[in-house]
Amino acid sequence: MASNILGILFDGLAYGSLLFLIGVGLSITMGLMNFINLAHGTFAMAGGYISASLSQKSGMPFLATLPVAFVGAGLFGLVAERLLFRRLYKAPHLDQVLFTFGFVLSSIAAAHYFFGAGQQMGVMPSFLQGQIRVYGIDLGRYRLLLIAFVGLITLALHLILSKTRFGAQVRAAVDNQDAAAGLGINVGLIFSLCFALGTGLAGLGGALGIEVLGLDPGFPLKYMVYFLLVVVVGGAGTIRGPLIAAMILGVFDVAGKYYVPQAGAFIIYVLMIVLLLAFPTGLGGKRA
Amino acid sequence: MADLLKIEGLCSGYGQARVLDNISFSMRAGESLALLGRNGVGKSTLMRTLMGLTVRHSGSVRFAGIDLSNAPPHRRARAGLGWVPQERAMFPSLTVEEHLTTVARDGPWNLAAIYDVFPRLRERRSNLGNQLSGGEQQMVAIARALVTNPRLLLLDEPMEGLAPIIVQELAAVVGRLIREAGLSVIVVEQHARLALSMTARAIVLNRGQIVHESSSQELLDDGAKLGRLVAVA
Numbered sequence: 301m302a303s304n305i306l307g308i309l310f311d312g313l314a315y316g317s318l319l320f321l322i323g324v325g326l327s328i329t330m331g332l333m334n335f336i337n338l339a340h341g342t343f344a345m346a347g348g349y350i351s352a353s354l355s356q357k358s359g360m361p362f363l364a365t366l367p368v369a370f371v372g373a374g375l376f377g378l379v380a381e382r383l384l385f386r387r388l389y390k391a392p393h394l395d396q397v398l399f400t401f402g403f404v405l406s407s408i409a410a411a412h413y414f415f416g417a418g419q420q421m422g423v424m425p426s427f428l429q430g431q432i433r434v435y436g437i438d439l440g441r442y443r444l445l446l447i448a449f450v451g452l453i454t455l456a457l458h459l460i461l462s463k464t465r466f467g468a469q470v471r472a473a474v475d476n477q478d479a480a481a482g483l484g485i486n487v488g489l490i491f492s493l494c495f496a497l498g499t500g501l502a503g504l505g506g507a508l509g510i511e512v513l514g515l516d517p518g519f520p521l522k523y524m525v526y527f528l529l530v531v532v533v534g535g536a537g538t539i540r541g542p543l544i545a546a547m548i549l550g551v552f553d554v555a556g557k558y559y560v561p562q563a564g565a566f567i568i569y570v571l572m573i574v575l576l577l578a579f580p581t582g583l584g585g586k587r588a
Numbered sequence: 589m590a591d592l593l594k595i596e597g598l599c600s601g602y603g604q605a606r607v608l609d610n611i612s613f614s615m616r617a618g619e620s621l622a623l624l625g626r627n628g629v630g631k632s633t634l635m636r637t638l639m640g641l642t643v644r645h646s647g648s649v650r651f652a653g654i655d656l657s658n659a660p661p662h663r664r665a666r667a668g669l670g671w672v673p674q675e676r677a678m679f680p681s682l683t684v685e686e687h688l689t690t691v692a693r694d695g696p697w698n699l700a701a702i703y704d705v706f707p708r709l710r711e712r713r714s715n716l717g718n719q720l721s722g723g724e725q726q727m728v729a730i731a732r733a734l735v736t737n738p739r740l741l742l743l744d745e746p747m748e749g750l751a752p753i754i755v756q757e758l759a760a761v762v763g764r765l766i767r768e769a770g771l772s773v774i775v776v777e778q779h780a781r782l783a784l785s786m787t788a789r790a791i792v793l794n795r796g797q798i799v800h801e802s803s804s805q806e807l808l809d810d811g812a813k814l815g816r817l818v819a820v821a
C-alpha cells in the first residue's frame with residue numbers, strides 16, 4: 301500500500317515535471333505581455349512531432365532528437381510571434397482568445413495532414429526502459445530521467461532569471477513594462493526571446509513527454525486546460541508558482557485516475573478552483 | 589549651439605482621446621525647465637509623450653539632432669532621455685542595486701557615483717523595490733535614470749508625497765545636478781516655487797496647451813500671476 305502511494309507520487313511528479321516544462325514559458329509570456337495565449341500546446345506538439353519523425357524516419361537516437369525539438373519549436377515560436385502574435389498584444393482579450401484558438405485548430409488540421417490521426421510512438425533507447433528498484437519501490441527509468449532533467453532545467457531557468465542582466469530585464473519588464481521601456485530596455489526583443497525560449501521548452505516537453513502524454517493531432521486541445529491551469533493557479537510571470545502548481549496538478553491527476561477513475565478530470569478541476577479561491581493571485585503571489 | 593530638444597506642434601493622448609494640443613517649445617543643452625500646471629492638465633502626458641508612451645496624433649520631437657517622433661521608448665532612452673516617472677514605478681522583483689545595474693549605460697554616472705550622491709541607497713542595495721520608504725523609492729527612481737547617463741532628465745513630481753525634510757534633501761540633490769553636473773532637466777512639480785527656484789525657465793500648461801512661458805524668476809516675482817496660473821497655496 302505504502303509503496304503504491306509512493307509509486308503514484310513518483311508518477312505524479314514525473315507528469316507534473318512535464319506540465320511545468322511545457323507551461324513555464326506560457327507563464328513568463330503571459331506575465332510579460334498580459335497576452336492570453338491558448339496556442340502554447342501547439343509548440344509542444346511541434347516538438348513532439350519533430351522528435352518522433354527524426355527517430356522513426358531517420359533513426360536518430362531519442363536523446364539526440366531532444367535538442368532539435370527544442371530549437372525547432374523555439375524557432376517556430378519566434379516566427380509565429382514576430383509575424384502573428386505580436387499584432388495582438390494590445391488587442392482585447394476576446395480577440396486574443398479567438399485568434400489563438402483558431403491557431404490551435406489550424407495546427408491540429410496541419411498535424412493531421414502531415415502525420416495522420418494516429419498516436420505517435422516514441423522510440424525509447426533500451427537503457428530508458430524498465431524500472432530500477434529503490435528501497436523496494438519500482439521507479440521507471442524514463443520517468444526518473446524526466447524528473448532529473450526538468451529539475452536541471454528549472455535550476456538553469458532560475459539562475460538565468462535571478463543572476464543575469466537579461467533575467468533582471470525580464471523581471472523589470474514583467475513588473476512594469478512602461479518603466480522598463482522608458483529606461484532603455486527593449487521590451488519587444490525581450491518578449492520575442494522569452495517567447496522563443498518558452499516555446500522551445502514546450503517543444504522539449506512535447507518530445508520528452510511522448511511516452512507519458514502521448515502525441516496525436518489533438519494534443520494542443522487535450523492539454524490546453526492543463527497548461528492554462530499551471531499558469532493561472534501558479535501565477536503568471538514567475539517560475540516558482542507554476543512549478544508548485546504543476547506538481548500538485550500532476551500528483552492529483554495521477555492519483556485521481558488511479559483511485560477514482562470514474563471521476564475523470566473532475567478532481568483536478570475542483571482542486572484548482574479551491575486553490576484559486578485560496579490564492580486568488582496565484583501561488584507565485586504575482587498578478588495572474 | 590543647436591537645440592537639444594525641439595518639439596513642434598505636438599498633439600497626443602491615449603487612444604483617440606487627445607490630451608496635448610499643439611505643444612511647441614525647445615531647450616538648449618544645460619538648460620533647466622519647470623513644467624507647471626494644475627492637476628490633470630497634461631504634464632505627465634507630455635513626459636510620457638517625450639518617452640513615446642502615448643499615441644502621437646501629430647507634430648514632431650527632435651532630440652540631440654535625431655527625429656524621435658516615431659521612435660519606440662527604449663530608443664528614446666538610449667538617445668539620452670532619462671525618465672523619472674510620477675509615482676516612481678519601482679520594480680518590486682528587483683533589488684535596489686539591480687534597478688541600477690540592469691539599465692546602466694557607460695558614462696560618468698556609475699554605481700560609485702550614485703552611491704556618493706545617495707549614500708542611503710548603498711545601505712539599501714539588497715532591498716527589493718517594494719521594501720523601501722517613499723523617499724528611498726524616489727531616490728532609486730532618480731538614480732535609475734541617472735545611470736543611463738542621460739542628456740536630459742525628465743523629473744515627474746519627484747517630491748510628491750514626501751516628508752518636508754526629505755523634500756529638502758532631494759531638492760538639494762536635484763539642484764546640484766542642474767548646477768554642477770550641467771544636466772538638462774525638465775521638472776514637473778506641484779511645489780511651484782520649489783521648481784521655479786531650481787530652474788531657469790518655466791512653462792505652464794492648461795488643458796493640454798501652453799498658456800505661459802517665461803523665465804522662472806519672472807513667475808517667482810509675480811506671485812499673483814503664478815497663483816492665477818497654477819493655484820499655489
Ligand SMILES: Nc1ncnc2c1ncn2[C@@H]1O[C@H](COP(=O)(O)OP(=O)(O)OP(=O)(O)O)[C@@H](O)[C@H]1O
Pocket residue numbers: 602605607625626627628629630631632633634674
Ligand atoms: N492612461 C491614461 N488613459 C487615458 N487618459 C489618461 C491616462 N492618463 C492620463 N489621462 C488623462 O489625461 C489628462 C492629463 O493627465 P496627466 O496625467 O498628464 O495630468 P498631470 O498634469 O500630470 O496631472 P497631475 O498633476 O495630477 O499629475 C487627464 O485628463 C487624465 O485623465
Ligand SMILES: [Mg+2]
Pocket residue numbers: 631632633674744745
Ligand atoms: Mg502627472
